Amino acid sequence: MSLLLSEEDVREVLGADAVIEAVEEGFRAYGEGRVNMPPKSYLLLDDGDFRAMYGEIKGFLGHDVCGLKWVNVHPNNPSIGLPTVMAKILLNDPVTGVELADMDGSFITDMRTGAAGAVAVKYLAREDASNIAFMGAGRQATTQLECIRRVRNILRVRVYDLDESRAEEFAHHASELGVADSMACGLEEALEDADILVSLTPSRKPVVSADLIPDGLHINAFGADAQGKQELDPAILRRARIYIDDWEQASHSGEINVPLGEDYISKSDISGSLGGLVTGSVEGRVANDDVTLFDSTGLIVQDLVTAYTAYRLCKMRGLGVGKQFLSRVPGGMLEDVYKRF
Ligand SMILES: NC(=O)c1ccc[n+]([C@@H]2O[C@H](COP(=O)([O-])OP(=O)(O)OC[C@H]3O[C@@H](n4cnc5c(N)ncnc54)[C@H](O)[C@@H]3O)[C@@H](O)[C@H]2O)c1
CATH class of the missing domain: 3.40.50.720 (NAD(P)-binding Rossmann-like Domain)
Structure with a gap:
């Protein structure tokens, strides 16, 4: 089944070292031309904006993965006690399009942004x-x-x-x-x-x-x-x-x-x-x-590698809630896809 993963699930499995390693691999894949990534598109609103970010990475932890992040930036939110940035991520199998996970993307955004900062410092700071x-x-x-x-x-x-x-x-x-x-x-x-x-x-x-x-x-x-x-x-x-x-x-x-x-x-x-x-x-x-x-503007590949790392760890630890989102498709066929990841 596709996994519904909350912020709590994702926080439980993602540590800074693992995310830095994953994000560095994401930038390596970008540098080697293994990332298929249209530029993000913006929905401009009166009080902020939404961004749709989507792409595919080939050969990350031995797999090809694609996905979408839907994320807002509302700078005045802190004054009413809400975060400026909130996000959701969908992870999919690029071969069949089957959804692997529907997950919180807010903590992933924070972590992948911090990790990109660390990778830049690693290569550029004295x-x-x-x-x-x-x-x-x-x-x-x-x-x-x-x-x-x-x-x-x-x-x-x-x-x-x-x-x-x-x-x-x-x-x-x-x-x-x-x-x-x-x-x-x-x-x-x-x-x-x-x-x-x-x-x-x-x-x-x-x-x-x-x-x-x-x-x-x-x-x-x-x-x-x-x-x-x-x-x-x-x-x-x-x-x-x-x-x-x-x-x-x-x-x-x-x-x-x-x-x-x-x-x-x-x-x-x-x-x-x-x-x-x-x-x-x-x-x-x-x-x-x-x-x-x-x-840095933030690339979907940073989100994909971080989200996929979290997905794998959550799956291993039995975290998250299974979601049977395609009732018309026999469960066994979907399970064949999930087994590959
Ligand atoms: N490049 C990326 O990958 C990436 C990822 C996430 C967020 N962002 C951007 O980073 C920025 C910060 O995001 P956040 O989630 O930390 O926001 P936030 O609202 O939590 O924090 C922004 C802080 O900046 C302060 N600030 C605003 N204007 C200032 C000024 N002129 N001088 C000094 N301080 C000022 C505010 O008081 C606030 O504390 C936003 O512009 C966001 O869009 C970039």
């Missing part, structure tokens, strides 16, 4: 990077910190958020995780001697000015993931070695979308993709004082 600055202390910041700590020895956390109470809360959370030197502060102070900046706000105008960027910084630019969104002074993009997740998506909705639209930068200013870094076909940081930037 080996000795230990000071991290956060701009935006919302939901995604938590998994970024959790995952980045797996690939670099983080000793200092500085956090800036328009909402000071959120920044304080996040700094407290970081110290609870074991980063003793954690503090909420202004943006300028946060960036002083920073090795890594994680930007995670829904801003539509630059917040970080170029003069605040120290030599050698790696930037995870994750907040801009829809047309018109922008967090960084475009002069930072001129100075940085820029890596993207996917040209179609990043040029439409990533940090580069506004400066590209204004002809301030061009496609030739992009050094390559994270998939290319993982497969070794693209050169990464060259010098210690290089500023590097990963512009």
